[in-house]
Amino acid sequence: MKEVFFGLVERAIAGLQGREFLLANFSGEVSDFVRFNRARVRQAMTIQQAHLTLTLIDGSRHATIKLALAADPATDALAVDTALADLRADLPSLPDDPYLLYSTTVNSSELVRAGELPRGAEAIDAIIEGARGSDLVGILASGPVFRGFANSAGQRNWHAVDCFNFEWSLYHAQDKAVKSAYAGTHWSRAEAGRRIEAARERLAYLARPAKMMAPGVCRAYLAPAAVDELLWMLNWGGVSAKAQQTKQSPIQRLVERDTHLSDRVHLRENTTEGLAPAFDAAGFVKPSAVDLIAGGRHAGSLVSPRTAREYGLDANGADDEETMQSMELGGGNLAEADAVAALDHGVYIGNLWYLNYSDRPNGRITGMTRFGTFWVEGGRIVAYPVRSIPETLEKHLGQG
């Protein structure tokens, strides 16, 4: 796909006129997806697709078009020529954009991570045999993903990663389930089997009696998957500089120093350790990391090029939505194996579900517990609790 992308870019650049400038972004995949229900195959498929996004800039006017690519050179060349002509025709109808910002400093890069991906028949066998009659439901996704950037200043960036993600639930009954995942770049049938077996062992906890919890305050342990759900809510305008500038962030009080979280909270966008490309759609290279919350205090925001120009800030590689793509919450010193004992008495929350803001300015979130949530007494799991959890970010991550 790399040759297809850069070949089309060269063609497009050769067709530029006058002072025109071109940004080109590429995304592609060849993905296999196998869905399972009750340890049988529900849907199995291969998706091959590639899209090219061209932005034509003339002074302060610009327009963008996203094209599906056919992988047929003649068809794609015609599509690019037509798209450029259409963009050129549209520019006179568009007003000047005072917030246009794009990189003209050339920062080329290439990252290729090859892996060993699961093969269809072997992977289906591994999963069905691993389930051994358990009620397994989930999806195996695998394949290479491609991202690219180029501009008419000569910058070329390419990012190609082989990856897989097997995400599944083993069900005990009704809505009681253990959810697990196995993701990476090198598939091992033995490791997949080991993880399914580990999930099956945890199923026994779900046979414990249910405990109906009355509303109130209690100690809680949030497993990493639950914390992940909670923190991704910050992608709904939380860490966005634009949302903060327009007073719409759910952590506005944190930003304005009206409150702070526990000093153990350190949140950052960690591009270096993530799977997302290290370049943005305007050609800027992302910093290796951006601190967002440090020691419980607001430390930074994600700033897109457009927001940077509008509010006089420094862009830091954020996309237009200013969302985290490689979120990292700093760890502490509690080993996961010690979590139940450390909780002692309270609710062990394995995951959260359908979170939403019920009071955005105060960061109040509502949602439900889901998957492997237990009532703990005396440092041991004793029951399976059910209740809703209207809470705030500040309460979960706040002082103490």
Add this chain to the structure above:
Amino acid sequence: MPFDIESIGARFRRVAPAVDFCSLRVLDETSQFLCVRQDVAEPAQTSRDFGAMVTVVDGDGLGYAASSDLSDAGLSTAIARALQWARLSRGRSVFEGQAPALPAPRGSYRSAGIAASSLSLSEAFALLQRESGACRVDDQIVDWAAQLWTTHTRQLMLTADGGEALQEWRFTVPGLHVTAHHAGLTQTRSWGGRHNGFCQQGGIDVLARSGFAGAGARTADEVLRLLAAPNCPAGKFDLLLMPDQMMLQIHESIGHPLELDRILGDERNYAGTSFVTLDMFGTYQYGSPLLNVTFDPTREFEFANFAFDDDGAQARREYLIRNGTLVRPLGGLVSQQRARRANAAIDGVATARASSWNRPPIDRMSNLNVEPGTTSFADMVASIENGLLMSTNTSWSIDDSRNKFQFGCEWGQRIRDGKLAEVVRNPNYRGISATFWRSLSMVGDPATVEVLGTPFCGKGEPNQIVRVGHASPACTFTGVDVFGAER
């Protein structure tokens, strides 16, 4: 348009394999998104997408392959891959020895507005500039934007055994929101919902029907009223839900629980399951006798109108809930065939849909409507002694069985002694699907109905976002647990 209707059928059938069933669903779609934020035009974004999905049934094996390479070689490669998946899943599929039977559709569909003229780029931006400019009426207004999203989609479904169905749609989605801030308090008011509610099939005619002209000034006035309003009180109240909140209530607590693939367990790893079980159809009292819910792919202008679903089944209007009793699920042909092994009496509707060419069909809700009743809006208000009116969804959360829920609205208004009273901010309410609909006490007459929808119904692994429509009257519910926000 990148595919030739005349030639692709012949090219597909030349390379289609000798299996129980093979189809090709080709789609091309052009869309444009325009936005003016704080009176500044944002970059115009156009998308031209196309590709095809091959479906192969071989015994009880079902395989799919999607590609945007529509050349002879590309079609052959996709067909070979789909066949490979069908054979790999044979004997190990959820169909357990019974091959899914899929139809050979014949016919066509053209949505409202297909032949209508379009706004030019400069005309569209001028319209958005007018509405944006009208929002800036007070220094407390800190953000605002007006948007217009238009889409033209064409889909051709071919089967190896001669089926051919061409469907063509135009969709128009205008939107607008205004945010105001004062002394640590922020309120947002949107026109049609922050996540788009005035979604209909059609072209420029949608703008007139939705009342977009003048929306900026009205919305700005309303957000300032919200900013000055007291917090919503907590307690048990009679609740009058307007259509733009009914839409969300229908979607989350009728639509999703009635999806047959959820009931069969397909979605338990992601979107969730359902409190509804196969044995409930035909007997279960879902709501009060006033509740009538239809699957209606024929309602004029509604967002998810079509003649055939993406498995090729012919679509027609059906009752899902009649006089409060659950009648049938939202299940396409494949799910119906699976469900009949457990309950032979299960019927369904033509609602297996894919988000685009690059996803296989799954059960969706399409157009899901509450049928109007006989009570006028004035009579509904007059009948409430101590209650609340809520409008325009802003927050939604519901458990994975689609039962316990908590929803929030942008706009609340007290009803006292049969009269609309003061505005309140941050109105929320909670309930349980299985009992909430039984508290339905009045259903608005046709004058209260609005034809709405959303482009953002998400479900499935891999994820699929589809357009759905919801037409609803205003409705009242008794004794609902209401609360506001508190610091």
